[in-house]
Amino acid sequence: MKIMVIDGNSILNRAFYGVRQLSNHEGLPTNAVYGFLATLFKLQDEEQPDRTVVCFDVREKTFRHLKFDTYKATRKGMPEELAVQLPLVKEVLDAMGLVRCELAGYEADDLIGTISRRANEQGNACVVVTGDRDSLQLIGGGTVVRLVTTRMGQTLYETYDEAAFREKYGFDPIRLIDLKALMGDSSDNIPGVPGVGEKTAMQLLHDFGSLDGVYANLEDARIKKGARTKLEAGEQSARDSYWLATIDRDAPLPLDIASLPAAQPDEAALYELLTRLEFKNFIKRLGLSGELAEPKLPAVGAQRIGTAAQAFALLDALTGADRVYALAPETLGALCLLDGDTAQVLFSDDFAQEDWDAILRRLFGGELELVLHDAKPVVAALLARGIEAKGIRFDTALAAYLIDPTQSGYDLPRVALAYCNTELPALDLGDPAAVSPLGGQEQTMQACAQHVSAVRAIYQETAAALEELGMRKLYYEIELPLMHILAEMETLGCAVAPEELRAFGDKLDVRIHDLTGQIYQDAGEEFNINSPKQLGEVLFEKLGLPAPKKTKTGYSTNVDVLERIAEDHPIVPRILEYRKLTKLKSTYVEGLLKVISPKDGRIHTHFQQTVTATGRLSSTDPNLQNIPVRTELGRELRRMFVAPDADHVLIDADYSQIELRVLAHISQDAHMIEAFRTGQDIHAATAAKVYHVPLEEVTPQMRSSCKAVNFGIVYGISDFSLAQDIGVTRKEAAEFIRTYLATYPGVAKYMEDIKQSAKENGYVTTLFGRRRALPELQSRNFNIRSFGERVAMNTPIQGTAADIIKIAMVRVRDRLVREGMQSRLILQVHDELILEAPREEQQAAMQLLKEEMEAAFPMDAPLVAEAKAGHSWYDAK
The missing domain is CATH 1.10.150.20 (5' to 3' exonuclease, C-terminal subdomain)
Incomplete structure (x- = not known):
């Protein structure tokens, strides 16, 4: 039998400092528990132990403290954010059914040593998992140590058996005690021999084999006079240190190795714990489901609506309801509406197209008070059908984002795990198989019921939280209206000039070709310029340029390294320019050409409203926020974004130094x-x-x-x-x-x-209440x-600036609609707004854009925006 014994405190402590800060939506720190479990699962996979035991220290003084009150006296207390995770990891281990050991008066090391000895005596293999090198003294007799270390931000697992230990240290593992007796250990406040360091201690052990051997040969010529004096004066300290460093392998631990129970997890308790901790990947890894756990969502039944008459009767019944919770995919191929405790499910295939469109128009006509999760794709899909989405009073994804803007995503299953302690069943209403009469419609209906129930539960908690956290105005007056505006902007898109884009790409190709030839000539050979390995060899070995430290993968050739040596050889600035141009070509020229819609010849980026922790918008497919502006060639790309015809212009306005103005206002610095x-x-x-x-x-x-x-x-x-x-x-x-x-x-x-x-x-x-923990x-x-x-x-400054540009977008769009103008917002890039306007509205639109941007928020350092117009984005800038 193979037994794996884990030093719980050591691995938890290492995980705490090695894993980035994590917390669940309650604000409970979880990084140490996460790192601990990741280590546990990895080693269980690799070692395949028959039994696993986890040992922990206890708070009571040990026998070492009772004899020497200075033992570990210099250790700092456990940080509070780690301390709160210690009982959590123990709860998880208990729910997993793993044996957990603690014993008053003894350290986890002593328990590990005792278990490994007993295991070996009974002919069992033992694998000790720890981050503490003290346990290396246990190696031998069937015990190996997996030492967990962290280097350059990476967790490493080193395996030590007797041969590996001797190869590294040059003596037997048990002599690690003698080494610490001589050199001491500052982390445990073990004194050793004052004045004797690691190098001297290692040499003494190599020469004389043990602590006793050293003191039996103090007169040996190999011991220098100075070292001899220190050894003589520090003998008692060495003997005491030897005792302190020795792991007690005979602790009175009431544990029968021969009858260690196999793990029998309490799946319901484990599921509940891991959902509370929001460890979705671990839930999947363990194959857990919420079926055995106490349900956290009210039971909701599912019913199918198959006729137009039934559908309109349902909509009539829901009109006037305080809130109507709904699911709708971007394809608009199905709908699910919560009616009391029944999920009413509609599949578009059951209806004639004109009836389905009428149902959509009625549902989103503004008479129903709708709550959806991640509504923007649905709003955009409706706009593409010529339907303006009204009546969306709440978006639970937006609310979850405002409450905790640092999460990695806000899809409904993830948010339900956080707020409802429930893992939702898989559901993709955009999948034709899920909504097809030939597919699994019955299964889809049951999943819909749980998903829409989660939307209701999340709404109830997040709506209250927004009020409590003072973000009501931010949510209802900025973020929710903005969601509709972003959907409109995505649907409208912006016109581009593909022929000019291709010509720009050809221009780049000429320069890239010239640079390639010059680089080859400088190097004296042809090589793959895009290969960091080959480039490093050319620059730092063949040309002899000042080299950064070489790593396992070769020399670093990142931009920081190259900029430091740019003046040392002509090849370096050429490589830097080559990289910029090839990125322009691949990312922007080729990338933009790929995403031009064949339907309207326009580019439809997707604005991301729930990504950045500061509240700034981002965009994908393509990312228009990152179009380079610091070089003339980069700015040339803006020429490719154009008005759709000669009867229209683009109008661009951006805030002048908005973040500095916000800083002046918030800091109330009189000079600024x-x-x-x-x-x-x-x-x-x-x-x-x-x-x-x-x-x-x-x-x-x-x-x-x-x-x-x-x-x-x-x-x-x-x-x-x-x-x-x-x-x-x-x-x-x-x-x-x-x-x-x-x-x-x-x-x-x-x-x-x-x-x-x-x-x-x-x-x-921020000044608008946007919060970041x-x-x-x-x-x-x-x-x-x-x-x-x-x-x-930075967050109050950058976040307030982001809030202001969002307010400006809402004001601009609302005024354009209010005044019946045809000009429309098409792009937002950082502090910049771009309108597409008919030529006859140019002056009015420029004035409107400037006025609404400057009036977005009154500050002591007034907002300033300048509006310009032109055929292209470049001309209007």
Whole structure:
């Protein structure tokens, strides 16, 4: 029999520091439990043990503490966010049916040593899993150790048997105790011999075999005089350290190895725990379902509606209901409406096309108070059919996003797992097989019932949470109206000029071909420029350029590395340009040509409303937010986005330095507010103050340096980063930041106040109440905590700016409709809005766009937007 024994505290602790911050929607930290289970499952797969035992420390003092009160005295207490996860992991292990051991007066190491000894004596193999090298002394007699380590952010599993240990250390595993007796262990506060380090201790063991061997040969010439003096003075400390470092393999543990029970999981309890922790992948891995668990959703029956008369009778009955919970796929091939505790399911194949369209028009006509999950694709699909979706009063996906904007997704099964502790059955109403009379319609109906019941339960919890968290206005006046606007923009799309796009691609091809030849000539050979391995060999071995540290996969040739050596050889700037041009060609030219709709010749991007933690919009298929603007060739791409004909123009307006204006308003810095109010160039005005020169004497270099600080300051820019950005020493950059903050004391105060507030409250908000939790601020890891501080400073600024552009979109669209204009919003890119307008509306639309953007939110540093018009996006910019 093979027994796997796990050091529970060691693996949990390592998981806590090795796995990024995770929490469920309750705010409960879960990263340590997640990492622990990931390690457990991986090693169970690899080792295939017959039995698994997990050992934990207890809070009571052990026999070591009773004899030496200094033992482990320097250890810091367990962080609170780890402490709350310890009972959770024990609950999960108990639900899995695994044996869990604790014993007052003994450490987990002693229990592990005792179990491994007993196992070996009975002829069983034992695998010890730990992150603590102390347990390596247990190797031998049938026991191996799987040592879990973390290196460069990766978890590694090293297997040590006797041969592997000897190869690494040069002596038997049991002599690890002697090594610690000589050199000590600061982590456990084991003193060893004062003044004897690892190198000396290793040599002594190689020469004399053991601690006793060392002290039996103190006069040996191989021991230098200085070491001899330390050994003589520290003998008692060495003997005490030996005792402290020795794992007790004879602990009075009431555990019969011969009758260890096989794991018999309590599937209902385990399912409930893992759903609460929101570990959907682990639920799938263990093949769990909610059938045995106590139901968290009210039972809902399913009924099929098959005639138009029944459908309209249902809609009549639901009219006037407080809320109507609905499911609808993007294909609009089925509908599910919750009527009391019955899910009424309609399949489009059961109806004539005109009847189905009439049902859709009635359902979304505004008479019913609808609640959907992720409604935007449905709204867009209805618009494509010429139906304007009205009556959507709540979108549960949007609500879940606002409440916790850092989750990786907001699909209904994921949100139901978080809010209802329920794993929903698979359901894809967009799949023809699911709604076809020849498919599994009965199974689909039952799944619909659970899904629509989840929508109701999620609504009830999230609607209340939005009120409690102060996000009612943000939700109902900004995000929900914006959802409709984004659907309209996606449906309308934007016109492009494919022939110009192809010509631009041909132009890039010519330059790429020329660069390729020049690079080959510089290298003296032809090679794959796109291969980091081959490129690294050419640059750092053949040409001898200053090389970064070589890794297992070769030299790094990323852009940061190449930019540092750009002046060392002509090949490097050519490679950098080659990369930019090939990316322009593949990502944008070829990428955009692929997504031009054959129906209308336009590009229909998909705006993502629930992705970024700051509230900014993003877009996919294609991503129009990332069209490069810093190079002239990149800006050329904007020429390809055009008005559809000579009777229309594009109108572009963007906010001038919106984030800095928000910073001025929030920080109430008088100097910065004054600069914006008087219309000064903020970067030049900053330079004049920082460099103590009149405004007219500010040089372009001065302005550029201050621009870097202005934009970097609320991202927590470091002196190191600023030094790289503006080409000064780190010391000069640090002084520059100090002077900057002295110039804008309101900004300096804001930065300190917001960090303190975030630590006290656990979150930050925008001026509109958008909230972001920051558990990172409680981390003991400096890098994680520093990241949290940067986010705390930046989120209120960037998030407020994102809220303002969203408000502007709502205002612009509503006014265009209200005034009966034909101009329409077609694009939003960061702080920029683009309209497609008939030429006769050009002036009115430009004025409207500017007015509504500037009036979106009154600030002490007023919003400024400039509108321009042209045939292409480039011309209008």
